[in-house]
Amino acid sequence: xxxxxxxxxxxxxxxxxxxxxxxxxxxxxxxxxxxxxxxxxxxxxxxxxxxxxxxxxxxxxxxxxxxxxxxxxxxxxxxxxxxxxxxxxxxxxxxxxxxxxxxxxxxxxxxxxxxxxxxxxxxxxxxxxxxxxxxxxx
Amino acid sequence: xxxxxxxxxxxxxxxxxxxxxxxxxxxxxxxxxxxxxxxxxxxxxxxxxxxxxxxxxxxxxxxxxxxxxxxxxxxxxxxxxxxxxxxxxxxxxxxxxxxxxxxxxxxxxxxxxxxxxxxxxxxxxxxxxxxxxxxxxx
DNA sequence: TCCACTAGTTCGAGTCTCGAAGCATCTTCC
DNA sequence: GGAAGATGCTTCGAGACTCGAACTAGTGGA
Numbered sequence: 001x002x003x004x005x006x007x008x009x010x011x012x013x014x015x016x017x018x019x020x021x022x023x024x025x026x027x028x029x030x031x032x033x034x035x036x037x038x039x040x041x042x043x044x045x046x047x048x049x050x051x052x053x054x055x056x057x058x059x060x061x062x063x064x065x066x067x068x069x070x071x072x073x074x075x076x077x078x079x080x081x082x083x084x085x086x087x088x089x090x091x092x093x094x095x096x097x098x099x100x101x102x103x104x105x106x107x108x109x110x111x112x113x114x115x116x117x118x119x120x121x122x123x124x125x126x127x128x129x130x131x132x133x134x135x136x137x138x
Numbered sequence: 139x140x141x142x143x144x145x146x147x148x149x150x151x152x153x154x155x156x157x158x159x160x161x162x163x164x165x166x167x168x169x170x171x172x173x174x175x176x177x178x179x180x181x182x183x184x185x186x187x188x189x190x191x192x193x194x195x196x197x198x199x200x201x202x203x204x205x206x207x208x209x210x211x212x213x214x215x216x217x218x219x220x221x222x223x224x225x226x227x228x229x230x231x232x233x234x235x236x237x238x239x240x241x242x243x244x245x246x247x248x249x250x251x252x253x254x255x256x257x258x259x260x261x262x263x264x265x266x267x268x269x270x271x272x273x274x275x276x
Numbered sequence: 277t278c279c280a281c282t283a284g285t286t287c288g289a290g291t292c293t294c295g296a297a298g299c300a301t302c303t304t305c306c
Numbered sequence: 307g308g309a310a311g312a313t314g315c316t317t318c319g320a321g322a323c324t325c326g327a328a329c330t331a332g333t334g335g336a
Contacts, residue, residue, distance in 0.1 A: 005267065006253070006255060006256060006263055009267045012267050015274055016151050018199045019199070021199075022199045034293095064285080067284090088333075091282090111148060115144070116274050116276070117144060117148060126143055134262075136157065191314070192313090203293075203318090204292075227301060227302085
């Protein structure tokens with residue numbers, strides 16, 4: 001059986017992610033966020049151009065109706081705003097509100113504080129990111 | 139900002155897992171499995187003692203009612219059977235049926251064939267598993 | 277102008293998730 | 307032994323998530 005190292009790696013990746021989500025869950029609940037809305041909020045970086053719905057859907061591996069639903073959740077809570085893209089009026093970009101930036105900052109901080117990966121050294125993290133980036137690139 | 143390597147690593151882990159699930163999805167659909175039922179099936183190794191509901195719930199980071207639901211899905215499709223544990227008659231262990239072993243084998247094979255991690259060498263996989271295991275251990 | 281295409285939304289159905297309450301079975305302690 | 311509490315699982319009900327199909331609005335090419 002040649003796949004045992006590969007199996008172990010897949011399981012480890014799954015466990016690391018699930019464990020991170022599990023540990024962060026109390027912080028999300030305090031902000032009335034769920035796993036799904038948290039992932040959407042996480043995927044909107046305040047340092048980059050605000051993404052369109054389409055871009056965000058690809059980033060989250062979900063489809064358009066699903067993202068409409070999640071966007072409604074975030075908009076209802078005053079965390080994001082839909083803004084019509086002037087260069088293509090069909091498209092709406094998602095802009096973080098002031099509250100959205102604040103809440104996002106707190107949950108991101110919580111993720112970094114709680115994830116099991118936090119116990120690794122800078123060198124180990126760099127190595128890990130490098131390996132995964134290489135896998136994802138191909 | 140000290141957390142940027144850590145952020146990159148968390149994002150890479152998330153992406154790797156989501157991407158794996160996304161690529162395997164057509165195979166799951168062919169077996170009428172969803173992501174949730176697939177994870178449950180994946181978590182029942184045919185080479186180990188059949189796990190109790192409680193054990194499996196911990197492994198899947200879900201609660202008891204949720205696992206009851208997923209177990210029903212798998213049992214309805216004839217993939218697992220609930221067996222009363224003679225040593226504690228409150229507990230039910232989940233045993234793969236012949237069909238369950240077969241289907242599990244196929245989806246596991248599909249995961250290993252499709253996951254982006256499959257492009258890494260044995261040495262890289264070993265390194266990756268080692269890093270994640272070290273993170274999860276603490 | 278017409279027409280095919282694209283971005284997003286709405287709708288409806290199915291799936292997933294979980295707290296609360298209930299049942300059966302242990303375990304503890306008297 | 308028997309009551310009292312703990313544990314493993316299920317049921318129920320409500321809410322959240324996901325997606326295909328159909329729809330609206332806007333774009334771009336002939």
